[in-house]
Amino acid sequence: MPTRRRGGPVPNGASNAEGERELLSPADLARTVARIAHEILEKTAESGAPVVLLGLPTRGIHLAHRLAERITAIDPTVGSVRTGTVDPTLYRDDLRRQPTRPLADTDIPAGGIDDVIVVLVDDVLMSGRTVRAALDALRDHGRPRAVQLAVLVDRGHRELPIRADYVGKNVPTNWAEDVVVSLVESDGVDGVAIR
Amino acid sequence: MTEIGLRHLLSTEGLRREQAEALLDTAASMEQALTGRAVRKLPTLRGRTVVTLFYENSTRTRVSFEVAGKWMSADTINVSASGSSVGKGESLRDTASTLAAAGADAIVVRHPASGAPHRIASWLDRVGHSHTDGHVAVVNAGDGTHEHPTQALLDAATLRRRLGPDLAGRRVAIVGDVLHSRVARSNAHLLATLGAEVTLVAPPTLLPAGVEAWPVTVTHDLDGHLATGPDAVMMLRVQAERMHGGFFPSAREYAVRFGLSARRADTLPDHAVVLHPGPAVRGMEIASAVADSDRAAISEQVTAGVHVRMAVLYHLLAGEDVA
Numbered sequence: 001m002p003t004r005r006r007g008g009p010v011p012n013g014a015s016n017a018e019g020e021r022e023l024l025s026p027a028d029l030a031r032t033v034a035r036i037a038h039e040i041l042e043k044t045a046e047s048g049a050p051v052v053l054l055g056l057p058t059r060g061i062h063l064a065h066r067l068a069e070r071i072t073a074i075d076p077t078v079g080s081v082r083t084g085t086v087d088p089t090l091y092r093d094d095l096r097r098q099p100t101r102p103l104a105d106t107d108i109p110a111g112g113i114d115d116v117i118v119v120l121v122d123d124v125l126m127s128g129r130t131v132r133a134a135l136d137a138l139r140d141h142g143r144p145r146a147v148q149l150a151v152l153v154d155r156g157h158r159e160l161p162i163r164a165d166y167v168g169k170n171v172p173t174n175w176a177e178d179v180v181v182s183l184v185e186s187d188g189v190d191g192v193a194i195r
Numbered sequence: 196m197t198e199i200g201l202r203h204l205l206s207t208e209g210l211r212r213e214q215a216e217a218l219l220d221t222a223a224s225m226e227q228a229l230t231g232r233a234v235r236k237l238p239t240l241r242g243r244t245v246v247t248l249f250y251e252n253s254t255r256t257r258v259s260f261e262v263a264g265k266w267m268s269a270d271t272i273n274v275s276a277s278g279s280s281v282g283k284g285e286s287l288r289d290t291a292s293t294l295a296a297a298g299a300d301a302i303v304v305r306h307p308a309s310g311a312p313h314r315i316a317s318w319l320d321r322v323g324h325s326h327t328d329g330h331v332a333v334v335n336a337g338d339g340t341h342e343h344p345t346q347a348l349l350d351a352a353t354l355r356r357r358l359g360p361d362l363a364g365r366r367v368a369i370v371g372d373v374l375h376s377r378v379a380r381s382n383a384h385l386l387a388t389l390g391a392e393v394t395l396v397a398p399p400t401l402l403p404a405g406v407e408a409w410p411v412t413v414t415h416d417l418d419g420h421l422a423t424g425p426d427a428v429m430m431l432r433v434q435a436e437r438m439h440g441g442f443f444p445s446a447r448e449y450a451v452r453f454g455l456s457a458r459r460a461d462t463l464p465d466h467a468v469v470l471h472p473g474p475a476v477r478g479m480e481i482a483s484a485v486a487d488s489d490r491a492a493i494s495e496q497v498t499a500g501v502h503v504r505m506a507v508l509y510h511l512l513a514g515e516d517v518a
Contacts, residue, residue, distance in 0.1 A: 090239040091237070095514060096514070098514065099514045099515060100199070100514030101513075101514070102217065103225070105227060106227050112231070141233070
């Protein structure tokens, strides 16, 4: 599914020659991550259960690390937030519809996910099928107290009854458009653009 | 096309480096995906059928393929030559066609005749099968003295775990009965493809004709080669069941000249790994003390075998059908 592609974003609101339009500048992206970190703290604090952030490859992993850092910076009393990754590929329902996909890392943090609040983290939420596959994968790793979902961009076009608990930006899109998320860790630059 | 363009796995000779590395990377991911889990079951191959068709005895290869298939939720069915219609005189071609028509998506074949899996693959490719949804993948699980590609892949996976992911420039000695060994041939080609330097160490009588064309160097002097400090030593089983005639004067003399004794193993560098494809004949090609030492990776090889076979089945069966 062509939800993202490389390429640096263009100045705010402007379209470049390729028809790319910036949705989030590097500063916007940093503020958005900070806000989601606040929301996670607020929403999970009352339960008292520890939080584990699990990123979905590839950019969700980077976002999970950033969120963990922000959460600790905002409230040092929570200590370091455990992070990990879960690769949903082996649980996808569309494997037979396309060429064999390469696998990514799965890294469940020590201590496991039993009785913790797992926050799945991804860059773009669209059909919901990746999240569905990740939920199935989690079921084989343990029984969390709750599972929540944080995404940087919700672009609509859901095909399953799945909804994010934390959304960086809601972006109405049409099918043909690409949402391009760039992060310093993988792309050398921060930003979100649409084309 | 699958992303690495694999329709069957018949040999490591001819496998491209990126294909081999994709299989090994996938095997490592499989290991990771299953580590520390309560439930060792993935839904990936649900509804796919894997048949193992074995015309020779085997414990580890067959169990390993069956476990690999089951852990990915494929239906696995074992057919052995004894107890099947093979005993009634059915030809290999008819047996293979029957399995394909009965709905096999992959056939894992072990056969005493070199080239048997190739023949099955070309028959099935030509016929096509309306009963299944198209392509039937064939995996060579050992054919005569030709190849045993998944064994070579699991050996490479084990070496990557011990020595690091890049085997380029690593020096691997393959010692013993190369003549009868499909494991040696598959390893020589795969390791060379991955950039390792392979040396065969064997008596002249146990080297195959045409070994000059292999991507290896050859020596008859085990002590001399061990003194050069190889990164890994792979001991081969002396295949008495395939030997008709005198290939060496006595078992005792073979063990003295080509067996990996504790004294010899002690001369290896600290990081060097000892591999054996099993089943090992202790006291013959490998001393018990060496087989049980930390240097030996024999049980790691078996574990890696399951992950490698999961990776092979994944690449052959998980994606869309190859046109």
